[in-house]
Structures are given as structure tokens and as C-alpha cells.
Amino acid sequence: MLREAYVLSRPQKVFVVCTAIFITALVLAEATASKFFTAFRLPFTLHLLGMTFGEVVMTAGVLAFPITFIVTDIMNEYFGKKGIRFVTMVGMGMVVFEFALLRLAIAVPAADISPVPQEAFETVFGATGRVILGSLTAYLLGQLADITLFHWLRRLTRGRWLWLRATGSTFGSQFIDTLVVLTVAFAGQLAFPQILAITLFNYGYKFAIAVAITPLIYLAHWLIDAYLGRELAHALIERAAAGAEALPFSERSEAAD
Numbered sequence: 001m002l003r004e005a006y007v008l009s010r011p012q013k014v015f016v017v018c019t020a021i022f023i024t025a026l027v028l029a030e031a032t033a034s035k036f037f038t039a040f041r042l043p044f045t046l047h048l049l050g051m052t053f054g055e056v057v058m059t060a061g062v063l064a065f066p067i068t069f070i071v072t073d074i075m076n077e078y079f080g081k082k083g084i085r086f087v088t089m090v091g092m093g094m095v096v097f098e099f100a101l102l103r104l105a106i107a108v109p110a111a112d113i114s115p116v117p118q119e120a121f122e123t124v125f126g127a128t129g130r131v132i133l134g135s136l137t138a139y140l141l142g143q144l145a146d147i148t149l150f151h152w153l154r155r156l157t158r159g160r161w162l163w164l165r166a167t168g169s170t171f172g173s174q175f176i177d178t179l180v181v182l183t184v185a186f187a188g189q190l191a192f193p194q195i196l197a198i199t200l201f202n203y204g205y206k207f208a209i210a211v212a213i214t215p216l217i218y219l220a221h222w223l224i225d226a227y228l229g230r231e232l233a234h235a236l237i238e239r240a241a242a243g244a245e246a247l248p249f250s251e252r253s254e255a256a257d
Contacts, residue, residue: 056205150166
């Protein structure tokens with residue numbers, strides 16, 4: 001007998017919650033990526049790629065992206081390539097949906113009593129086609145690189161050292177993501193040395209954050225194991241490592257709260 005569609009097993013609940021967190025962080029990161037901010041001022045003048053910098057400049061999108069790192073690694077661990085690739089494609093669709101809704105919101109003229117005038121709204125949310133293309137291309141390439149590296153490192157280490165595959169996959173994928181999005185979005189507006197320098201600043205930040213949040217990945221791992229039960233959690237991880245789809249969520253083997 002079929003269960004009601006909204007009655008979920010515990011692994012399904014974990015999958016849904018992780019997907020929701022991932023997409024929320026992704027959409028916010030994309031929406032805020034056009035703002036640059038000064039992370040900190042350097043105590044010295046930095047000469048990099050023929051450019052002179054007195055401060056470290058990054059995009060506001062890097063504030064939300066660390067959350068996607070955690071969720072990507074967790075879903076890689078428990079649901080394998082097929083699970084995280086599905087979420088990646090859903091996320092890509094939601095980014096397109098986000099930009100479409102923003103374009104619609106821009107097309108609607110602001111009322112005289114609007115606290116946010118039309119020009120200000122367009123300046124903040126009026127992403128150009130190049131920014132959209134750069135974001136989508138970078139996101140897709142970065143995610144696919146992350147998934148591939150994660151599972152390659154897992155095979156290489158025979159499932160040991162979660163910290164290495166989590167950090168290593170981020171280390172390889174985020175340089176691609178950052179360079180592509182900035183190049184496609186701002187080529188012609190910024191000199192290439194500036195783009196590359198901002199890429200290195202953002203990449204350095206992302207890598208440092210990836211290292212710093214490693215304890216959070218272990219904490220999330222422990223919480224999920226406790227919620228699922230060690231036997232079921234271990235079975236999911238083994239199937240993910242083998243490249244199979246997630247375990248069938250039978251009512252007999254898994255409790256649905």
C-alpha cells in the first residue's frame with residue numbers, strides 16, 4: 001500500500017532538508033554576487049599581476065557560499081553522485097527562476113510611495129545577461145568538478161579522511177567557479193589582472209572557509225548518523241561510495257516520523 005506523498009522516511013527528510021538549505025544559500029549567493037566589499041585593508045601595499053592593492057576586495061556572494069560547501073559534501077557522502085547531481089540541476093533551475101522573477105519585478109514600475117525607488121532596485125537586482133550566464137556556467141562547472149573530485153578522493157583514500165575529500169574537492173572546484181563567473185560577468189568592465197586578483201582574493205577566502213568549516217561537516221555527519229541510526233547511515237554511505245542510487249526507502253527498514 002502506498003504511503004501518502006508527504007509522509008517521508010528519515011533519509012528522505014534528510015535529503016529534503018539538505019536540498020532546501022542548499023538552494024536557499026545558492027539563491028542568496030547569486031542575488032548578492034554583484035556587490036563587492038572590502039573584506040579588510042592590507043597593512044602593506046600588495047603588487048599582484050601588475051596591479052596595486054591596498055585592500056582585499058570580494059563579492060558579497062562569498063558570504064552564503066560556505067553553506068553550499070557543507071551541504072554538497074554531506075549529500076555527496078550520503079546520497080552519492082546521483083543525489084547531489086539531481087540537487088545541482090534543481091539548484092540551477094531555481095537560479096534561472098530567481099533571475100526571471102527579478103526581471104519581472106524590475107519590469108513592474110515602482111509606486112510613488114515605494115521606499116525603494118525604481119533606479120535603486122534596478123541597480124541592485126538588474127543583473128545583465130552576462131552576469132546570469134557567468135553565474136550559471138560557473139555554478140554548473142564548479143559543482144560538477146566538486147562532485148568528481150570528492151568521489152575520486154574517497155576512492156583514493158578508501159573512504160577514510162572525510163576532511164581531505166571535503167576540503168580537497170572544494171580546493172579544486174572553487175577556483176574554476178570563481179574565475180569563470182568573474183571573467184564572464186565583468187570582462188570588458190574590469191581589466192583582466194583585476195578580475196584575476198579578485199578571483200584569487202575570493203578563492204583564498206573560500207579555501208580558508210572550507211578549512212575552517214571542516215568541524216561543522218563532522219558535526220553534521222554525527223547528527224545525521226544519530227538521526228538515521230548508525231546501521232542505516234553506514235548503508236547509505238556504502239551505496240553512495242559504490243556509485244549506486246540511495247537505498248530504497250522501505251517502510252519495513254526505516255521509520256517515518
